[in-house]
Amino acid sequence: MNARRAGSTGSRARVRAEPLSIRLRQALCVVAAATATLGAGCAANKAPRFHSLLGSAGAGAPPAASPAASPLRIDLGRVAVPAQVDQAQWLVRLPDESLALLEAERWASPLRDELRQALLGVLVERHAAVDARSSTGEVAPWRVDVDVRRFESAPGAEARIEGTWSALRRTPAARLTCSWAIREPVGDGMLALAAGHRRAVERLAGSIAAALRAAERGASAPCEAPAAAG
DSSP: OOEEEOSSOBTTTTBOOSSSOHHHHHHHHHHHHHHSSOGGGGSSSOOOEEEOSSOOTTOSSOOSSOTTSOOEEEEEEEEEOOGGGOSSEEEEEOTTSOEEEEEEEEESSOHHHHHHHHHHHHHHHHSOEEEGGGOOOSSOOEEEEEEEEEEEEETTTEEEEEEEEEEEETTTTEEEEEEEEEEEEOOSSHHHHHHHHHHHHHHHHHHHHHHHHHHHTTSOOOOOOOOOOO
């Protein structure tokens, strides 16, 4: 795949250092004309706009766990994402399957940090989870590691994340490993794309919580991510 960069130079990748190369600006304008999603790329240099994977407190769907649900103690450990997207700037897939790095659209922090904060936030706010690193308890926590193999952003099309997660509990001993793939259709505009990624993260957190609660009941742990909310 072709990776085109709008930002600082890197000789090894032979990418451009100017805010937007002429060729990249033309490519983004063509996409904007077709989908109305990247119109900002046609303008002269603009201040970056920042996005977050962590939704506003209290926003979105109501808690999925019942108020009577026992706390789910989680120690969220390693969260890995592909190296090419582990940065603040957005890497997006264009209709011709090439990639473009957008300096004007950024995550509020490197993607790995955004994803970890968002997963933990959803687990605590919606699934009665407790951050084991900031609390004590008699119940042994689940150590959860997340490995994201694909994190793709296609403006006007979809937000897509794929990977595996694993969970280990020492007492009583239990281990889970799940593979998952989540695709969220998105409308035009970068705000819609950011919202699609937030929905995908919510679904991933929901699947982790459901599997861990099933394991605590001694039931078969499902790996499927919950369907997108209608």
